[in-house]
Amino acid sequence: MSGRLVVALMTKWCTLPTQPAAAPIPIHLSRPALLRPPPLYAPPRATRTIAMNTTNQDQDSLDALFKQKRILRSNVRKALKSMDPTLRSHEDNAIQNIVLEAPWFKSCQRLCAYISCSALREVDTSKLLSEILQSPLKEGDVQLRKKLYVPRVEDKNSHMRMLNISCIDDLVANSMNILEPAPVDSGGNEREDVMQASDPVDLLLLPGLAFDRSGRRLGRGGGYYDTFLTRYQELAKAHNWKQPLLVALSYSTQILDEGVIPITPHDVLVDALVSPAGVIPISPAAFDRMKL
Numbered sequence: 001m002s003g004r005l006v007v008a009l010m011t012k013w014c015t016l017p018t019q020p021a022a023a024p025i026p027i028h029l030s031r032p033a034l035l036r037p038p039p040l041y042a043p044p045r046a047t048r049t050i051a052m053n054t055t056n057q058d059q060d061s062l063d064a065l066f067k068q069k070r071i072l073r074s075n076v077r078k079a080l081k082s083m084d085p086t087l088r089s090h091e092d093n094a095i096q097n098i099v100l101e102a103p104w105f106k107s108c109q110r111l112c113a114y115i116s117c118s119a120l121r122e123v124d125t126s127k128l129l130s131e132i133l134q135s136p137l138k139e140g141d142v143q144l145r146k147k148l149y150v151p152r153v154e155d156k157n158s159h160m161r162m163l164n165i166s167c168i169d170d171l172v173a174n175s176m177n178i179l180e181p182a183p184v185d186s187g188g189n190e191r192e193d194v195m196q197a198s199d200p201v202d203l204l205l206l207p208g209l210a211f212d213r214s215g216r217r218l219g220r221g222g223g224y225y226d227t228f229l230t231r232y233q234e235l236a237k238a239h240n241w242k243q244p245l246l247v248a249l250s251y252s253t254q255i256l257d258e259g260v261i262p263i264t265p266h267d268v269l270v271d272a273l274v275s276p277a278g279v280i281p282i283s284p285a286a287f288d289r290m291k292l
């Protein structure tokens, strides 16, 4: 791997991986249930963008990195498949209860959340979603219910929108068997796209296959979330809005040792994790807003 690319592969508040990203990656699943102290915040290092005239060597390094991601995904999928169902259900409840009780969740007014898919062994969000959608709309003039946006895949070019729903019946299964909203509601009205909304979301609850304590997130490989998050962060910047808090929900077994998840400059780091053992704040924004 060229020196230029090694520098380019570092992002925001990450320190350098302890091993080169292209080295063969042993999978170290971290100790479950134990909450180690969060890593100290490391200021961003200067990052250079990948040169436009990417050399064959750089492309080979990228290919090796994506190959490592595929191997890692496959190992984590196996670990998730072999997870004891009772433990899974215990962890699903613990994670959702932590979120429901958290001040940063209680105070949030608008959020994006994923609709969990049990076949993908994702952390369950059904309790969170039903609590949100069952809460009273208003008290007098005061808006009580959080505004909820959920993903809808538009095409295979990593294009996903976040559309507003107000009822769980607004969802239908897509070709991947994930529930998502139709673009038009039962009254024939276009659903609001979060990218067109006049007010910002404060929070995003993210799925993923694996995470680490420096904020790295391994998705399912479609690039949907990284593309969406980058666009939303740009929108928030253009409007001078506060950036939303990016919080990933993770079973214990999905938190990997630091440096194991390879990243490129396109991968967006999360601000915090919620595991059954508690909230793991990572970024300065998380320490500030989660008041831990």
Ligand SMILES: Nc1nc2c(c(=O)[nH]1)N(C=O)[C@@H](CNc1ccc(C(=O)N[C@@H](CCC(=O)O)C(=O)O)cc1)CN2
Pocket (backbone or CB within 6 Å): 077, 114, 115, 116, 117, 120, 122, 151, 152, 153, 160, 176, 178, 207, 208, 219, 220, 221, 222, 223, 224, 225
């Ligand atoms: N609940 C949920 N909704 C979501 C996502 C998600 O990860 N979870 N997405 C996040 O992007 C988008 C959909 N992207 C997806 C990408 C891959 C697969 C999937 O079934 N992957 C299989 C492997 C398929 C293969 O490799 O051929 C798997 O991971 O087991 C599903 C959704 C939008 N909605």
Ligand SMILES: Nc1ncnc2c1ncn2[C@@H]1O[C@H](COP(=O)(O)OP(=O)(O)OP(=O)(O)O)[C@@H](O)[C@H]1O
Pocket (backbone or CB within 6 Å): 062, 063, 064, 066, 069, 158, 217, 218, 219, 220, 221, 222, 223, 224, 225, 226, 227, 266, 267
């Ligand atoms: N060898 C490669 N060189 C360049 N791009 C690649 C290569 N292999 C895959 N990609 C592309 O990189 C994109 C993102 O992959 P990445 O591994 O970052 O996804 P992810 O973070 O797991 O997904 P998501 O953001 O949806 O959670 C995909 O659109 C994929 O087509």
